[in-house]
Amino acid sequence: MLDVKDVTVRFAGLTALDGVSFTVRPGTVHAVIGPNGAGKSTCFNVLSGVYRATSGSVRFGDAELTALAPHRIAALGVARTFQNIALSRHLPVLDNLMLGRHRLTRAGFVSAGLRLPSARAEAALHRARAAEIAEFVGIGDRLGTPVGLLPYGVQKRVELARALCMEPRLLLLDEPVAGMTGGEREEIAELVVAVRESLGISVVLVEHDMGVVMRLADRVTVLDFGRRIADGTPEEVQADPAVIRAYLGTSANGEHA
Amino acid sequence: MSDVTAAGRAARGPGSGAGTARRTARWAAWAAAALVAIAVPFYLDGFWLQTGLFAMSAAVGAIGINLLTGSTGQLSMGHAFFLAVGAYAYVYFADPGQDGAHAIGGLGLPTPLAVVLAVLTAGVAGGLFSPIAGRLKGAYLGIATLALIFLGQHLLFNAEPVTGGYNGRAVPPLELFGLTFADTPELVLLNVPFGALERLWFLGLLLVLGAAAFARGVLRGRPGRAMNTIRDHEIAAGVMGVPVARYRAGVFVLSSMYAGLAGVMLALVFQRTVPEYFGMLLSLDYLAMIVIGGLGSVGGAILGAVFVSVLPQLLTRYSGTLPLIAEPGSGGVSPAEAARILYGAAVVAVVLFLPGGLLGLLGRLRGAPGGRRAVLGRGPALPFSPPPASPSTSPTPDTRS
């Protein structure tokens, strides 16, 4: 379904991704992991069109993503969250969620400005769905609060809800549990499982918390220095000496293998 | 005045007693304001009516530039150009023109049609600039739009067959449903002679209300959310499916059309269009209006427009009794200069001490519902604020690759 092939990204002399390939099968959770600076965020930025790949291809269904602008990729049903929250702080939660409905709604300047019945009906329909998704994510009682006033953990949930509001076919989650407490992590992990089970969509996950990764992922791709060093089931990856070396450093080689 | 969305209303609890009371109070306030607005022409003289009409025109223009600068984060110094386009286009479409030594062109169309076409022309002019308006952002666009001012002045002075050159052109009065917005034919209502200004007053009120309602609809609806997100986090907007460049260009066009309408209103009140008026100072006035009133909201734009348009007139009217201010022409600080200095300083003061502008101040004074907004309101104090610099506990992009 999502096929990443030989993707290379170079910035001014620096190779951030070097011929990375992996495939995400429909309806699975695929984790991309690796030490800091391994190229995971670059990878997400390529998938969502924020960066343009120097070479290589990303196919999603029939579409080639590497040539598309971010909003065109969004139109294909690819949603993402941001590691460093990217919400409008002044706007209430509901408005942030409604932004997720942007691609599914049509109201333009004229119909919104004149409040035509079509625009109002559309808004009401989608507000209801946004509220439903908010409920699902556990922020149903915060719809009217400006996002900037919410605690960090809740803001992360708003990010997730906004991405779900796009009714994606592919969901990219950039460190959904970073900076959360143990209990919160459990809940978010539960949510991701629930998303996959109830919507059947594919999820690509960048995450540092290996516990969460091992629990959620069907398949794991490990990056280091922008290269793919391993790819397999969580168990296989966990036992891979190259992975252990990447994480614990050279001297840990013998100790933990 | 408040710009609370449906969500905001929901949060306050739709059925709560306090909510109902507040709503009633708000209706009462609106009704009172409407009564006052309707009564004004019966009591005030022409000077104040004209001032009020200027303020109305300014309000329409300010709403437009606030959509661009306040809500989308795009700075424009070229607003005066689009006002000029609106004003001159109206004259050109409405005036039959004249032949002879100083031939002046004109189409002599029905005046209401000329108004509509003038607004559309301003929109087209904005659209022609869209390759730049869509690709540049923030203050960069501000400098680029300086070009429009200079280009505009050049055209106004040189395209004499259309603009009348240095002398400008007389503005044909508007005729709507048999009513002419001019001093003749005479009309007396309740013992008050109803001249051009009195008649235009009500038209102006309607136009401001319409413009405000439309802008608010845009801001509360799908386009408004996209605009705010472009301002707050451009990349997120793109990833969420908003075509950022197209939206930037679109808002620029919409803002130009507002300016065009403001230009038409100005022309109708002033009854003559002259090139000098549409210079850079006018653009600066508009930026001052929206900062002083409160960036990003319709109410703020209107408040700021009233402040900036009425202040010089107030000072003129009372220059005799105010210290430091001299009568015009006597060599001291003239009222117009005093007004400019005052609102220039007001811009600085608002950013330093009054985040949210006059509207934010009102909200805070009113307490309760504004309380939260004053802290983190819809009409943000920081229109271009970047995404929260460090929302995460480890805010540097730790995984930046």
Place this chain on the structure above:
Amino acid sequence: MITFLELLVNGLSMGSVYALIALGFVIIFKATEVVNFAHASLLLAGGYVVARLHPFTGFWLALLIGVAFAGLLAALVEFLIIRRANVGSHSVLAIVTIGVDIVITTELTRQMGTEILSLGDPWGDSVVHIGGVTVAEVRIVALGTAAALITLFLLAFRYTGWGVAMRATAEDAETAALMGIRLGRVSLSAWAVAGALAAVAALFLCVFPTPGLDRGTSFAAIKAFPAAILGGLDSTTGALAGGLIVGVTEALMTGYQNQLAFLGRGIGDVAPFLVMLVILLLRPAGLFGTRETARV
């Protein structure tokens, strides 16, 4: 051909003056990320002080005081307003500088009224002949002075500790602070230097063939804005190139306006802005500007 050369020299001379203004504009932007719309008013202030003082102090002392005054005024704007406007966004600061501009310009034009003030420069309207080319002496002086100041500035930028601090701050303010660089001082000095450069430029905007300092001078100064942005707001090289492009374009369009009559009178004043638009269409970040890479 002779006309062309004369126009070219005059254009380069004006261009170097625009470059001085644009350079200050760029320095402020690099050091503090503020687009300073009050720059023209700083220039006007410097020129005004020179114009008022020279009958009493003589030209050179007046110039010195005028330059110092503009630098001080700029520093004051930074210290009292820019530094205190804790808005977290540099674009809001651009609007604040518009407010500052309105206040200073209004007050100065009020003081000037309709007068045209002479700056009392010693060059007057004398001309020099080089080959068949006739050029006003003061235009040569302007070119020389601007070139010298720009060279001096670039050397300081490159070799002094101040220059290192400026460049480090421009690249990465937080890391510069980690190195112990005082950002407040860097920003204050950037504004002061920019103000001083603007005052020097004011002199050369108001000498022959211009009648003197008047209300229109700040509009002449505004032509440095397209110079700065078409070169790239964050590039000193860009400011120089932009200034020269604007100066030469303006001079040629004005000089050949009879042949360009179909474009209307006064096309020379508009030309710099048209050039800016064309360049921005091709390169939105300007000729030498850097595009920021998005970080998510």
Place this chain on the structure above:
Amino acid sequence: MEVTAPPPHDGGLAVSDVVVNYGPVRALRGVSLRVPPGSIVTVLGTNGAGKTTLLRAISGTLRFHRGGIAAGTVTWAGERLSGIPAPAVVARGVTQVPEGRRVFGRMTVEDNLRAGALGAGGGRAAAQAREQVHSLFPVLAERAHQRAGLLSGGEQQMLAIGRALMARPSLLLLDEPTLGLAPLVAARIAETIRQINADGTSVLLIEQNAATALSLASYAYVLEVGEVALEGPTTELALGDEVRRRYLGVTDAPGDGAGRPGPPGDGGARRPAARPRPALARWFA
């Protein structure tokens, strides 16, 4: 290196009950730690644990991120660091090497080093410091006139460290110095850190690379969601399963909450959920 537990003392770095907020977001929830004079202490933790925030609180750069110390104090050699701006912290002998190196890429190597010396006066001290840096990293002398942006990752890291040393710090704060470096280069950096420490500079080292950090430092703290979750001498921590579990998610007993402290048995993904899992219907319209 014989430190077993940092004893209470007046010298060294003392971070006491520091709470840091970024607006409504609390990033550190009362962190205390000590770096005795002359030692290397490391802080480990996953992304978002608050490691970088801790360094910012010490170096005075929180304000660049709209953050601030809400409670607690930071002192170095008895002098208070909390609440003073970054240049003043440098003046008191504490210099940070930022994460991701952040060399001034458009400036030459030489100018980068000059920038580093600006906080500590100039003159002879700077010349001496430069000599020291050049002897520590000969490559920086070779490339003095090259643009820093063109250096390799490892060389940039050396430059970042060298630049910080130009201020002649008595305490060096290192934020992930081996980030994104090849193992051999990382080992070289680690060796340098050891040498810098041997020359008398105390080091607070933040690392993801647990093995490197534990081999360098005498004492380690593990941060988790803004709190110190674990601390101890590195000799004890290195062998413990705790670190291994935190970093690799390796669990000895299958399914025990995936190696994090948390409600045990609170539902693993592959086991029946303890409480009803929320559900969301697909959307059709």
